[in-house]
Amino acid sequence: MDLFIILVICLSCLILLSLWNESYARQKLPPGPTPLPIVGNILQLHTKNISKSISMLAKDYGPVLTVYFGMKPTVVLHGYEAIKEALIDQGEEFSGRGSFPVLDKIARGFGVGFSNGERRKQIRRFSLMVLRNMGMGKKTIEDRIQEEALCLVEALKKNQWSSPCDPTFLLGCVPWNVISTIIFQNRFDYSDQKFQTLMKYFNENFEIMNSPWIQLYNAFPFLRVLPGSHNVIFKNYALQRSFILEKVKEHQESLDINNPQDFIDYFLIKMEKERPNKHSEFTMDNLIATIWDLLTAGTETTSTTMRYGLLLLLKHPEISGMITDDGPCTQDRSRLPYMDAVVHEIQRYINLAPTSIPHAVTQDIRFREYLILKVRDIISSVNLMGFPLCVTRPFSLAALNIFFLRFNFGESDNYVSWSCSSGGVSLWCCLYFLNLNVGLPYQVGEVLLDDILKNVFQLGSIFPITFRHTNQM
Template sequence: MMDGFSAAALLTFLCISYIIMCFVKIFKEKSKLPPGPTPLPFIGNLLQIDTNNIVKSLNKLQDKYGPVFTLYFGPNPGLVLCGYKAIKEALIDQADEFSERGDYPVFLNYYNNHDIAFSNGEHWKTLRRFALTTLRNFGMGKRSIEERIQEEASFLIDELTNTKGSPSDLTKYFSRTVANVISSIIFGSRFDYRDERLKKIIDSVYNNFRIMSSMWGALYNMYPGLMDRLPGPHCQMRRNFEDITVIAKECIKHHKETLDPNCPRDYIDCFLIKMKEDIPDPAFYDEALLMSIHNLIFGGTETVSTTLRYGTLMLMKYPEVAARMQEEIEQVVGRDRSPCMEDRIKMPYTDATIHEIMRFCDVLPLSLPRCTSRDMLYKGYKLPKGTHVSLFLSSVLHDATRFEEPLNFNPHHFLDESGRLKRDDAFMPFSAGKRICLGETLARMELFILFTSLLQNFTFKPVIAKEEIKMEPTGSGLGNMPMEYLCCVTPR
């Protein structure tokens, strides 16, 4: 029988052997990939990553290792691509090879490859094609959805007028407005602002975005199996997803009972009609519809509402910019009608400022991950199929070779010498290539109409000195979260 000393010695030997085997495996992997910080077994490069501010950590690593480096998010290696040149080469020049979606457990462990955004192969291609067609048919980029956004803007203006200039948190106001725009496309109608279903949707989306942009979201993506067994705020993510699922299921049930195949009302109807075809496409089934609704709600709500919240904060810090926008709005639109998309070409400063807000706020600093679709050559490295790839979009939006003052807020980044809007291929807040955001056109319409409508009707005043307004995000993971703030909304 083994005594205590012998058992301890054997255990020590096994542990050391395991660690050696891990290091051998790591160095074998790293020898085939671009350089990067040396990882440790199991924890990978966790010591080099601030999980509360991943952007800051990646900027430091980019300075040291250049535009392409290997980083272990937990025990598994992946590439990080930085700067306009490297990301353009991947997403545009080698679009097919970088078109697959990489694992992203904070979403994937709930969606289970049934959705649009996190699936691959023919399932993804079919659902994405269908979603784009359906969104266009229901007005994305057209006058009909523009009128819908204008209508929602009028409801928002009424709500903000009712604050009577008292200090207010704008989060719920912006979230309800933006959620209602995408809801009208998905469900066929908007929600009343007092509807508990709308409150549950925006609370669920906002809270999940906040968790995913914190240390808890970063750790969950690195160690999903372990985190599922540990307590913490990350445990709330599944409950938040379930809240949306309950509402979506009720709406789908009602749509099935009232469906007229000859007169589709919205996205759900169009999906149900595809399911009822004589030879149904295997991509269309109940769970795919449910999870696609999740994608559209999440993607169509939080990024735009966060940009509005962040942008309003910036305009309070730089009131001279807001005043110049208001002057241009006064000249082109006046006070007697709502702003429309036709106004944009006549309002280059306002348009440039909204571009600069999106660039500077950098709401999604890391695009959703990709993986290589086949064995390939990239910058001299042979990457095997399935290599995980993180796209550091923040480094593109702050690329010093593309923007004169990348770390400063300056609307002139998007104005030429004649004062006309200047476009730049490095403007990638919606990513690029085959996985570019489905709702880019819709988001651009919302941001232009909502920002101009707000500044047409109100001046936003901070309750603290503008020098105390901080632009640094309070959380930086999936998204950059602005500081929490109150402001006084004063009618003009």
């Protein structure tokens, strides 16, 4: 009995000490809801719509607030002004990567997406240089996008036009193949079994990544010892890594140091040059992790915008008829502001990137009136397009016209969020949508589309659709 009393007293002291430390630490943090012991503010957040929960909290605590995901405090930036001030005006100070346990276990600090410090600077600088050499931002990449759009049309034509089809897989292949031509020097045929299996792993991981269990795992990383869907992510990544490693080995056997053909060749040549440097960041681990980062960075955001964009344009053919054009190219973008506005409105409606990957400051800094420590995670709620500032929630021609005319689309700073988070997505989607002309079969009513759009975040929805290339109209 005496031992039990001693244990209770010790446990009570530990809890009181923990609460005191937490209370003292919170005095230096931005305001936020009072966290509960252990679980933090998780019970106050809607696990399937965290961005909405954050928006509600921001009304009470302001655009810079603290939310506890489990026992760890996270500084949240909400709204255009706070995000711009941090990620753009003080971009260097906020350029660190925060903790994202499920992806941290995959990346292990390698690559460009989830590394920090000098490693991230070197790999990022080198990757940008190679991507520019390979045509990113030039007509070369535009031609690849156009070619892949034609391949997409041909693949869709092979389906029975009068029957329901699920374009999820094909739309995911499109951005993947464009990136693959830069990394591997070749695209993959949509019918390739190995490619289909690889895409299945990626799609499965993206779906699991958005589940409440993974959000719980990120708040309490010790859950890794339990069975759960996080183990499926790790297994799928191991298979993806094996595929990438196989491709790298093929490149090593055929490497011509005087004539690099793709990203892997450039990286292997750099590795050879850096071989005498024992502290070089150009290693096999960094190469594989960087390839994985490049393949995953834009694939899901682009394919999701395209998938739900097609659904919305089917439901609103009056908008689809206003954006078609023959042979669009990147230079046409400035002359097609309505098309650009349509893509942004689609992204706003589906809430494409409600929160960012966690950032971190590279040093202790004072942001506004708050002290943000180097060890703190920072996320930004980038759902700027959903604010009343822009337009009401429904997607419609009337709403789009307000969006386009009232805010002088293309010149307003309020669209900077897309260059902060998913910059290339709108350009890619402009080119794809302009290459496609979509329409509902005559026997299909509006009810089916309405049912699908109610579950706008559900992946893999099946819907009837016909595709015709604009040049053939």
